[in-house]
Amino acid sequence: MPELPEVQTIINTLNNSGLLQQRIIDVKIYKVKLLKNSTPLIFKKFLLNEKIINIERKGKFLIFHLTHQKTLVVHLRMEGKLFYETIKSFVPKAHLRIEFFLNNKHVLRYYDSRIFGTFHIYKEHQHLKAHQLTKLALDPLESTFTGKYLSSKISNSNQAIKTAILDQTNVSGIGNIYADEILFLSKINPTRKASTLTIKDFNNIAKYAKKILLKSIKYGGTTIASYKSDANHTGQFQKMLLVHTKKGKPCVCCGSKIIKIKVNGRGTYYCPRCQK
DNA sequence: CAGCGTGTTGAGGA
């Protein structure tokens, strides 16, 4: 479930895995659809013999910096997963989509049951001009992300506050699960128009966004694997969700039943009593 | 069999 904490967890794990400084010696592509600005031939040629220098995150994008000023930009969308594994390790072939073979008998494997992920290749700095990345806003972990910033972005908007904070051009990195959690902690009804919020509300959203995302990163995200060794070990944060998926359960704050509605087509959970 | 979904884009319409 890649939202910001899951993507950060993956990057932290990969950056500490032994993947860095390895040379890509082969690339196998099983789903061509994932390549958005290249053909398999061009993609492979672009990556072959380059070393992976480091990986950074922008919003929910992973940016792989390679030798010769090359970058690989990956978005996991709904189901994408990246695992650094030994070549010999058992592979559940069903959802294996791309393999990057390295010169140390390891392989970076991309799994994606729904094949929604995206892979773009760019020369260094060109990726910053790429359409999808230029649109990104500040993410909640940046120090300049404040209630004031949020207010300047959306205080004139008639959109539901949940819709506004899911829009990556307003805030980058918040997804459906964390949006519900953040609005619950901020005691704001997800359907309220952004224009009706006070500066205090925006301050709360900024405060809890930082708090909850940091906490989730600390616990390894929600359902993303921990990447230590096996792909089945899941993140621990899902156990700490307060409202998301809690339909019919008592609110941890007031005991009222959590209800589920749709906002902008997305399943939305909230407490009707706490979130006015 | 129908409905849902962690993300995003684009079409069509009010």
Add this chain to the structure above:
DNA sequence: TTCCTCAACACGCT
């Protein structure tokens, strides 16, 4: 121009 809903992407799960 703004903002909403719906569909699409492709598949697994309930």
